[in-house]
Amino acid sequence: MPVSTESTSQHQFPCRKCGANLTFAPGTSSLVCPYCGEDNAIAPDVKAVIQKLDFRQQLAALANAEPEHEVLTVKCTCCAAESTLPPNVTAGVCPFCGTAIVATGVSKRAIKPASLLPFKVKREEAMQAFRTWLSSLWFAPSGLFRAAESNGVKGVYIPAWTYDSNTLTDYSGERGDDYQETETYTSYENGQSVTKTRTVTKTRWYPVSGRVFDQFHDILILASESLPRKYADRLAPWDMENMTGYTDEYLSGFVAESYQIDLAGGFDRAREVMDPTIRQTICRDIGGDHQRIGSTNTAYNDIKFEHLLLPVWISAYRYLEKTFHFLVNARTGEVQGERPWSVWKFVLLIVIIVAVIGIIGLLANMKH
Numbered sequence: 001m002p003v004s005t006e007s008t009s010q011h012q013f014p015c016r017k018c019g020a021n022l023t024f025a026p027g028t029s030s031l032v033c034p035y036c037g038e039d040n041a042i043a044p045d046v047k048a049v050i051q052k053l054d055f056r057q058q059l060a061a062l063a064n065a066e067p068e069h070e071v072l073t074v075k076c077t078c079c080a081a082e083s084t085l086p087p088n089v090t091a092g093v094c095p096f097c098g099t100a101i102v103a104t105g106v107s108k109r110a111i112k113p114a115s116l117l118p119f120k121v122k123r124e125e126a127m128q129a130f131r132t133w134l135s136s137l138w139f140a141p142s143g144l145f146r147a148a149e150s151n152g153v154k155g156v157y158i159p160a161w162t163y164d165s166n167t168l169t170d171y172s173g174e175r176g177d178d179y180q181e182t183e184t185y186t187s188y189e190n191g192q193s194v195t196k197t198r199t200v201t202k203t204r205w206y207p208v209s210g211r212v213f214d215q216f217h218d219i220l221i222l223a224s225e226s227l228p229r230k231y232a233d234r235l236a237p238w239d240m241e242n243m244t245g246y247t248d249e250y251l252s253g254f255v256a257e258s259y260q261i262d263l264a265g266g267f268d269r270a271r272e273v274m275d276p277t278i279r280q281t282i283c284r285d286i287g288g289d290h291q292r293i294g295s296t297n298t299a300y301n302d303i304k305f306e307h308l309l310l311p312v313w314i315s316a317y318r319y320l321e322k323t324f325h326f327l328v329n330a331r332t333g334e335v336q337g338e339r340p341w342s343v344w345k346f347v348l349l350i351v352i353i354v355a356v357i358g359i360i361g362l363l364a365n366m367k368h
Contacts, residue, residue, distance in 0.1 A: 013252055016040060023253025026119035026155075026311075026330065031249055042249045050115045050245050052164065055303035058111070058263060081226035082258040095154040095255055095314050096226040096325075111263060113246040116309035117238060119155055119254065119330045126153045126313035126328045129335050133326065155330065157251060157309035158232070159223040159259035161266035162240075164304040165216050167274065170297045171282050172209040176290030179204060203290060212281045219270045223259035223307075227314075228325055231336040235329040238310060242331075246309070256309060263305065271300070 013022040015033040022031035022040055031040040075082045076094040130153055180199050187194055218240060222232055244250070261269070278298060283291040311330035316323055326337040 013040070013249060021252070024119065024250050026122045029118075031252060042247065050243060050306070052162075052304040052306050053114075055163070055263070055267065055305050058305065062111070062263065081224075082260065094316070095156050096257075096316050110258065111307045113159070113307050113309050115243045115306060116157065116246050116250055117240075117243055117311055117331055118250045119311040121311075121313065121328060121330045121333050123153060123155065123313070125333070126330065129328055129333065130315055130326055133335055133337055153313045153315045153326070153328070155254040156312050156314050157254060157256040158227070158312050159257055160308050160310050161221045161223055161259075161261075161263065161270070162306045162308065163216070163219045163221070163267055163270040164302070165219075165270075165274070166301045167214045167216065167278060168299045168301065169212050169214070169278050169282065170209070171212070171285075171293060171295065172207070173282070173286060173294040174205045174292040175208045175286045175288040176203040176205050176292070178202070178289040205292070206288075208286050210282075210285050212278070212285050214274070214278055214281055216270075216274050216277070219273050221261070221266045221269045221273070222310075223261040223266055224257055225260040226257060227312075227327065228338060231325060231327055231338065232312075234336045235310075235312065235327060235334050237332075238329070239331055243308065251309075254311075259307070263307075267300075267303070267305070271298075 013031055014020070015022050015036065015038050017038040018033060018036045020033050020035045022033055024030075025032040025039075028039075029042050031042065032038070033040070076096065081094055081096040178201050180201055182197050183200055184195060184197050187196060220236070220238070220240075222229075224232065259266075278296070279293060282293055282296070286293075313328035313330050315326040317326070324338040326335075328335055
């Protein structure tokens with residue numbers, strides 16, 4: 001069922017050798033026991049079939065569905081991120097802002113993820129990337145490394161949508177065709193008035209209207225509001241060709257955030273992504289040397305969507321009461337991050353520069 005509710009706790013996967021809870025091992029297709037090291041492969045027949053769903057049918061289903069179970073969620077009162085906790089854990093730290101949080105039972109309708117990209121970059125690799133990034137920061141506060149290092153990195157599955165759509169756009173506007181004219185003008189040379197001619201380019205504008213067709217596939221929209229959008233978007237591209245069907249095994253040992261941008265809101269953002277391409281198609285259809293688009297009316301047809309999860313290593317560290325984020329694409333290793341600046345280091349640098357200039361000037365005067 002596309003509309004689903006989650007159980008009050010995450011599934012647990014006991015080790016067949018010692019009975020301890022297994023966690024997914026990044027870069028593999030196995031669950032690994034953190035105690036005895038036993039490798040428990042994810043059964044191939046457990047993997048779900050990836051299918052795209054009808055957008056409008058799903059919206060109708062969501063409108064008519066009723067909550068069925070109490071869902072154990074963790075909602076941060078500081079940044080409003082909503083995510084899961086490991087089995088039998090009812091308190092923790094928000095991976096998005098570092099604030100202490102406690103789980104609460106909430107009845108909620110939700111669309112179950114159809115697919116995901118499993119973690120590939122290991123925690124140690126992400127942590128080393130974090131250290132390398134921190135050490136490269138100029139004018140960072142002296143206590144930054146210690147504050148960030150103590151927080152470490154946490155593996156989080158970020159929710160996302162993909163959309164397919166065929167669009168049909170009626171438009172009106174103007175087509176501009178250039179032409180050349182010879183014009184006469186007067187200039188002054190050696191104090192004398194001289195009449196000359198020159199060729200100038202002008203444009204004739206004609207009213208136009210028409211209809212264009214576009215096809216869009218896999219428009220990716222992040223469904224999280226918990227991360228700075230410009231940094232989260234820069235984690236792309238994602239190797240979407242390696243998506244696998246959603247199963248709980250891949251989430252074992254990690255946090256999964258619930259989507260904050262719903263299905264309809266995600267498509268609103270997808271339309272913003274589609275709009276430049278539609279306008280380019282209109283301009284090609286108008287032709288000529290210049291185009292002006294007056295009005296457009298776009299119908300979005302055959303809309304399909306997929307709800308998926310993307311793996312990210314996150315460090316949310318606080319410095320001087322402000323939260324900063326460090327992100328690693330857990331598939332490609334792409335790094336993005338926010339950083340604070342040390343005002344005192346800037347001041348010290350200016351003082352040193354002024355002092356050096358002063359010394360150079362003093363030595364120059366003494367020499368003369």
